[in-house]
Structures are given as structure tokens and as C-alpha cells.
Amino acid sequence: xxxxxxxxxxxxxxxxxxxxxxxxxxxxxxxxxxxxxxxxxxxxxxxxxxxxxxxxxxxxxxxxxxxxxxxxxxxxxxxxxxxxxxxxxxxxxxxxxxxxxxxxxxxxxxxxxxxxxxxxxxxxxxxxxxxxxxxxxxxxxxxxxxxxxxxxxxxxxxxxxxxxxxxxxxxxxxxxxxxxxxxxxxxxxxxxxxxxxxxxxxxxxxxxxxxxxxxxxxxxxxxxxxxxxxxxxxxxxxxxxxxxxxxxxxxxxxxxxxxxxxxxxxxxxxxxxxxxxxxxxxxxxxxxxxxxxxxxxxxxxxxxxxxxxxxxxxxxxxxxxxxxxxxxxxxxxxxxxxxxxxxxxxxxxxxxxxxxxxxxxxxxxxxxxxxxxxxxxxxxxxxxxxxxxxxxxxxxxxxxxxxxxxxxxxxxxxxxxxxxxxxxxxxxxxxxxxxxxxxxxxxxxxxxxxxxxxxxxxxxxxxxxxxxxxxxxxxxxxxx
Amino acid sequence: xxxxxxxxxxxxxxxxxxxxxxxxxxxxxxxxxxxxxxxxxxxxxxxxxxxxxxxxxxxxxxxxxxxxxxxxxxxxxxxxxxxxxxxxxxxxxxxxxxxxxxxxxxxxxxxxxxxxxxxxxxxxxxxxxxxxxxxxxxxxxxxxxxxxxxxxxxxxxxxxxxxxxxxxxxxxxxxxxxxxxxxxxxxxxxxxxxxxxxxxxxxxxxxxxxxx
Numbered sequence: 001x002x003x004x005x006x007x008x009x010x011x012x013x014x015x016x017x018x019x020x021x022x023x024x025x026x027x028x029x030x031x032x033x034x035x036x037x038x039x040x041x042x043x044x045x046x047x048x049x050x051x052x053x054x055x056x057x058x059x060x061x062x063x064x065x066x067x068x069x070x071x072x073x074x075x076x077x078x079x080x081x082x083x084x085x086x087x088x089x090x091x092x093x094x095x096x097x098x099x100x101x102x103x104x105x106x107x108x109x110x111x112x113x114x115x116x117x118x119x120x121x122x123x124x125x126x127x128x129x130x131x132x133x134x135x136x137x138x139x140x141x142x143x144x145x146x147x148x149x150x151x152x153x154x155x156x157x158x159x160x161x162x163x164x165x166x167x168x169x170x171x172x173x174x175x176x177x178x179x180x181x182x183x184x185x186x187x188x189x190x191x192x193x194x195x196x197x198x199x200x201x202x203x204x205x206x207x208x209x210x211x212x213x214x215x216x217x218x219x220x221x222x223x224x225x226x227x228x229x230x231x232x233x234x235x236x237x238x239x240x241x242x243x244x245x246x247x248x249x250x251x252x253x254x255x256x257x258x259x260x261x262x263x264x265x266x267x268x269x270x271x272x273x274x275x276x277x278x279x280x281x282x283x284x285x286x287x288x289x290x291x292x293x294x295x296x297x298x299x300x301x302x303x304x305x306x307x308x309x310x311x312x313x314x315x316x317x318x319x320x321x322x323x324x325x326x327x328x329x330x331x332x333x334x335x336x337x338x339x340x341x342x343x344x345x346x347x348x349x350x351x352x353x354x355x356x357x358x359x360x361x362x363x364x365x366x367x368x369x370x371x372x373x374x375x376x377x378x379x380x381x382x383x384x385x386x387x388x389x390x391x392x393x394x395x396x397x398x399x400x401x402x403x404x405x406x407x408x409x410x411x412x413x414x415x416x417x418x419x420x421x422x423x424x425x426x427x428x429x430x431x432x433x434x435x436x437x438x439x440x441x442x443x444x445x446x447x448x449x450x451x452x453x454x455x456x457x458x459x460x461x462x463x464x465x466x467x468x469x470x471x472x473x474x475x476x477x478x479x480x
Numbered sequence: 481x482x483x484x485x486x487x488x489x490x491x492x493x494x495x496x497x498x499x500x501x502x503x504x505x506x507x508x509x510x511x512x513x514x515x516x517x518x519x520x521x522x523x524x525x526x527x528x529x530x531x532x533x534x535x536x537x538x539x540x541x542x543x544x545x546x547x548x549x550x551x552x553x554x555x556x557x558x559x560x561x562x563x564x565x566x567x568x569x570x571x572x573x574x575x576x577x578x579x580x581x582x583x584x585x586x587x588x589x590x591x592x593x594x595x596x597x598x599x600x601x602x603x604x605x606x607x608x609x610x611x612x613x614x615x616x617x618x619x620x621x622x623x624x625x626x627x628x629x630x631x632x633x634x635x636x637x638x639x640x641x642x643x644x645x646x647x648x649x650x651x652x653x654x655x656x657x658x659x660x661x662x663x664x665x666x667x668x669x670x671x672x673x674x675x676x677x678x679x680x681x682x683x684x685x686x687x688x689x690x691x692x
Binding site: 021025028029047048051054055058059061062063064065066067068071073077081082083084085089133134135136139152153154155157158159162178179181182185186189190193194207209210211212218219220221223224227228230238243244245246247248249250252253256260262263264265266267268269270271272273274275276278279280281282284286290292296297299300 | 483484486487488490491492493494495497499501503504506507509510511512558559577578581584585589602604605607612613614615616617618619622623639640641643644645647648649650651652654655656657658659660661662663664665666667668669670671672674676677678679680
């Protein structure tokens with residue numbers, strides 16, 4: 001495990017306040033999701049998930065054709081499409097746009113894709129002040145941090161911390177009441193919305209046959225960013241496209257419920273092109289930035305392609321026993337949680353953080369809640385296998401004797417598992433040797449097993465083995 | 481355009497497809513179309529609308545109710561024919577927005593109440609559907625802290641399934657269609673729900689029931 005990954009995890013584990021905040025917040029989101037997808041409320045929930053999976057599968061299998069259809073329609077409706085291989089090309093587009101249109105201030109609504117390519121930093125370098133307008137994003141921008149969670153970016157901040165930030169960075173009088181903090185943000189950001197020459201949004205969906213960008217939100221900041229400034233630029237990964245508007249009937253239903261337990265969020269904007277002649281308001285210019293940034297590479301792998309089905313609802317983060325403990329900042333890259341654990345290694349390469357696919361208990365909860373049925377545990381296993389194969393091939397970047405020791409350990413285990421008698425004797429020996437057998441937890445294990453008990457306890461062997469219990473039971477009730 | 485061709489080429493190579501290769505039919509869209517009579521549509525809409533509702537039996541009732549909601553506040557309204565017919569545009573304190581986008585924006589930003597029509601209502605969620613037009617402003621339903629929407633009862637659909645059956649391509653009609661499923665809200669600080677963060681904190685629905 002890389003030192004940095006290790007250190008971030010342990011910092012998170014030792015921060016008691018953070019542990020409580022993240023555990024409580026994810027727990028609430030998890031409960032909201034659960035209570036909004038009950039069989040009474042959504043009898044065909046499983047069918048919706050399967051359908052969404054099929055639509056995503058179909059669209060990605062024919063992605064080139066759908067992107068061509070999308071682009072043609074966007075242009076027919078007066079917008080312009082900007083094709084970008086990577087973040088650098090997006091930065092270059094904005095630099096040229098800012099210079100040509102004399103843009104100084106840009107209002108942004110939440111976009112993980114923009115985070116992925118460090119768009120804010122690039123805008124600043126081009127002389128444009130980027131202002132995040134989603135309240136959570138605004139808070140973390142003031143703090144100079146990254147989003148902690150896909151849908152609740154400032155989940156880890158308390159109202160006192162937000163109050164401190166607002167006092168320091170905005171020069172306002174200290175307020176700790178959440179309603180008043182929100183009003184301060186409203187007033188500050190309202191001015192920005194009205195002054196900005198450019199509005200930047202992400203996209204939850206791109207509709208191929210309408211040339212439309214669909215943005216889902218609750219605050220109204222995305223509506224403002226896409227309606228008030230003279231220019232609107234939507235930045236979207238190429239995987240966001242779906243064939244028809246009608247497909248939204250399924251996707252919106254799943255997204256709202258999975259993210260926040262809402263059957264429909266406060267605002268869903270369906271935007272196609274700039275303001276039309278005669279319309280009262282709306283942007284004069286519209287650009288759609290289509291970003292690859294490693295997505296076409298993921299597309300090439302038939303199995304792992306499903307990583308791109310993700311609709312960024314955050315349900316897998318909320319339910320993940322690992323995310324709920326180690327939090328959003330332990331993960332390398334901008335995408336945290338189970339989806340991050342499969343997405344980041346594919347974006348950045350496995351060598352970047354080879355331990356990431358191993359930071360999971362493979363409990364399968366993520367796959368159970370995923371609204372588009374991405375088989376995350378399966379993909380984690382595939383990635384683990386790739387890491388191990390790479391180690392076996394070169395092994396240079398993995399330090400020391402650990403892989404060899406691990407290999408010997410598993411060989412002994414396999415040998416023992418193939419010999420039931422010996423296995424039972426080993427179990428009996430463990431019970432004799434370990435002092436706290438029969439109850440509780442072992443706090444320390446010797447030798448290489450120390451790695452386990454360094455950060456967690458190991459369940460002590462029970463007084464009787466499963467085989468002993470089984471024999472006792474079957475001999476007592478021979479008829480059963 | 482080289483960037484476009486480069487990207488499409490990469491995608492085709494990844495998928496093993498060639499340029500112009502036909503696309504197999506997409507899985508049929510899954511549209512829920514429950515049968516529902518007009519009475520039930522109306523009652524569900526009123527029950528599920530995420531704000532205050534009023535059932536207006538005629539133009540005078542609708543106008544008087546809106547006048548009461550506005551009170552002494554400054555209001556902007558979309559210059560919609562329906563609002564004109566109901567006499568809402570002529571109410572004291574109401575300014576019908578017009579002119580260039582910058583003027584519309586300023587008027588909406590200065591107002592305390594925004595009045596618009598809704599193109600449709602969705603009975604299953606109580607949401608409103610609003611398409612931008614020459615007679616409907618995007619910002620009138622967004623910038624003022626209070627939004628009043630007028631909806632004819634015969635425009636109530638069962639849900640998204642019926643909406644996309646009627647409008648398979650909303651982009652053909654307008655550059656912007658917004659589904660309004662509640663007031664502007666956030667829970668970004670300690671997950672405490674707060675209304676009116678950027679848009680309206682208060683939503684009112686005036687449902688105009690035809691009395692034929």
C-alpha cells in the first residue's frame with residue numbers, strides 16, 4: 001500500500017468527529033434511498049434497474065453513432081460541439097473562449113467531470129474567476145478542498161466550520177444558524193450569477209435524438225448558471241449519452257431515488273441549444289464539450305465497460321462499509337467509494353494506486369444498490385487479478401518480500417484445505433494455543449498475521465468448530 | 481474537424497465498429513401509462529404538489545387568489561396569453577416581463593414574486609413542466625423568492641411516461657424544458673433541509689378547473 005493512501009486512511013480513522021459526521025450522513029442518505037424504493041412505492045424497481053442497464057449497454061456499444069447523432073442535433077439547434085481528448089484540450093477551449101468573449105467571471109454548477117480535469121485551476125490561469133454555486137461546492141471551494149462525496153460534497157463539514165469559512169473568506173458577520181448561512185451564500189452568489197459572462201454546467205444525461213443536455217439538481221443553481229449568463233458551456237463525459245428523451249422516464253426515477261430518496265428532484269432542466277429567436281431569456285450561445293479523458297480506453301474492455309454506466313448517484317458510497325469509515329479524501333482521484341475504486345484505476349492506470357481495488361471487503365452491497373446494476377465486486381476482482389498479474393510479471397514496483405510470503409501463505413492454506421483431517425487438527429491446535437478462545441476478539445496475532453491485527457481485531461475461534469457442531473447435530477437428530 | 485474524427489475513430493476501434501455501421505434497435509422505452517380519469521388526475525396533482533395549492537373554479541377566482549398571494553409585493557409575470565385572459569397581468573404591482581434577455585433578467589431579479597403558467601402538471605409527483613417561449617420566461621419562475629404557477633386542469637398528465645409520449649422531443653418546441661419537483665432546496669450543511677437557497681422557497685399552484 002502506498003504510504004500516502006495508508007496515511008490518509010489512518011488520519012480519517014483517527015478523526016472521531018469526522019467518523020461520526022460521515023457515518024451519520026451516509027446512514028441518512030442510505031435510509032432515504034431504502035425507503036423510496038420499497039415494493040409498495042416502486043413495484044417494478046428491479047425491472048427499472050435492468051432496463052436502465054440495458055439502455056446504457058446498448059448506447060455504449062454503439063457510442064460512435066449516438067455521439068454523431070447528438071452532435072448533429074446540437075448543431076442543428078444552434079449549439080456548438082467541442083470534442084476533447086483530454087483535460088488539456090478542454091482548458092485550451094475555455095482559454096480561447098475567455099479571450100475571444102472577454103470573460104472575467106464564470107458561475108459553475110456542480111460537475112464531477114470538471115473536477116476530474118481541474119477546470120477551476122485552468123480557468124484561473126486563463127484570467128477567469130470560477131465560482132462554484134452549489135452550496136456544498138461553494139463551501140469546499142472556499143476551503144480549497146475537493147468534493148467529499150458525489151452528491152453531498154461538503155458532507156464532512158460542520159456548521160461551525162462553514163461559519164468560520166464564511167467569516168474568514170467572505171468577511172461577513174459570524175452566523176452559525178444553517179438557514180442564515182444559506183442566506184449569506186444566496187446573496188453572495190446571486191450577485192455572481194447576474195454579473196457572470198459565462199455559465200458552466202455538467203450534464204447528468206445527453207439526449208442523442210434531441211441534442212439536449214439534462215441537468216438534475218435541487219438548489220436552482222444549475223438553472224441559474226444555464227439561463228442567466230450570456231454563454232452556457234456544458235462539460236460532459238462521452239458516456240453520458242442515452243438515445244431518447246423517453247428514456248429519462250426510467251433514469252430520472254432511478255437517479256433521484258438512489259441519490260437522495262426523491263422520486264423527482266426539485267429541478268430537472270432539459271436544454272437544447274441556445275435561446276431561440278423570440279424566446280424571452282436564456283443564453284445567446286451554447287457549447288457542448290464532449291470529453292474522452294480515458295473513457296474510450298475503458299470502452300475497449302467488454303467486461304469493464306460497464307464502469308461507464310454509472311449515473312453518479314452516490315448510493316454505493318453511502319452503503320459501503322469501507323467508504324463510511326475511511327471517507328472521501330482517502331481515495332486517490334476525484335471519485336471516491338466503490339465506483340471510484342473501479343473508475344480511478346482505469347482512468348489513471350493501476351500502477352497509480354495498486355492497492356485501491358483491494359480496499360474493499362467485497363461484501364457486495366454496492367452492486368445491490370446500484371441503480372444501473374454495475375457489478376462492482378466483480379470488477380474489483382478483475383482489477384485485483386490484473387494487479388497481481390502485473391506484479392508477477394515485473395514485480396519491480398512492489399517492494400520487499402510481501403508478495404512471496406503471501407504466495408507461500410496461500411500455498412500452505414490450499415494444501416491444508418485439501419486435507420480435512422489436518423485442517424481439523426490445525427483448528428484444534430489454534431483453539432488450544434490461543435488464550436482467549438471461545439469468546440471475544442484477538443487484539444494481537446504473531447508474525448506476518450500482525451498485519452491484520454494492527455488496525456482491527458480478529459474473531460477468536462469458537463469453542464467448537466463448525467464440523468463438531470454439525471456432527472453433534474446430525475447425530476442428535478438423525479431423521480432431519 | 482480533426483478532434484472529432486480522432487475521438488470517433490478511437491471509440492470505433494474500441495468497439496470494433498466501422499463508420500456508418502447501422503445501429504441495432506434500442507430497447508423499447510419503458511413508459512408507465514396508467515389509465516386515470518380527469519378527476520383523479522386533478523386530485524392527485526393537488527395532493528402531491530410540493531407547495532400550496534388552490535383550485536380555481538373560474539377566471540375571477542384565479543385572479544383574486546393570485547392578487548391575495550401577491551399582496552403589496554412587487555411581482556413579475558410571463559406575458560402569457562392565459563395570464564392576460566385571467567386578468568393577472570393587469571393586477572396592481574404586476575409587471576409583465578418583456579424586452580431583451582438582460583432586461584428580463586433585471587426585472588425578475590428585482591421582483592419578490594414571479595408568476596408563470598405551467599405547460600403541464602404530473603399527477604404522480606405533483607411536478608410542473610415549464611417550457612421557455614416568447615411568452616414564458618425561464619427566470620420568472622426562478623429568481624423571485626416566491627413562484628406562483630397557473631395550470632389549467634386539463635393539462636395534468638399522469639407522469640413522465642405520458643409527458644414523453646406527448647413530447648418525444650421537447651427540444652423541438654423550446655430551448656428549455658424544466659421539471660419543477662419542489663421549491664429550491666439544499667441539505668448541504670449537516671444535511672439539514674433549507675429552502676430557497678438560489679430559487680424560490682415558496683411554491684404556489686393555482687389550478688384552473690374548466691366548468692363546462
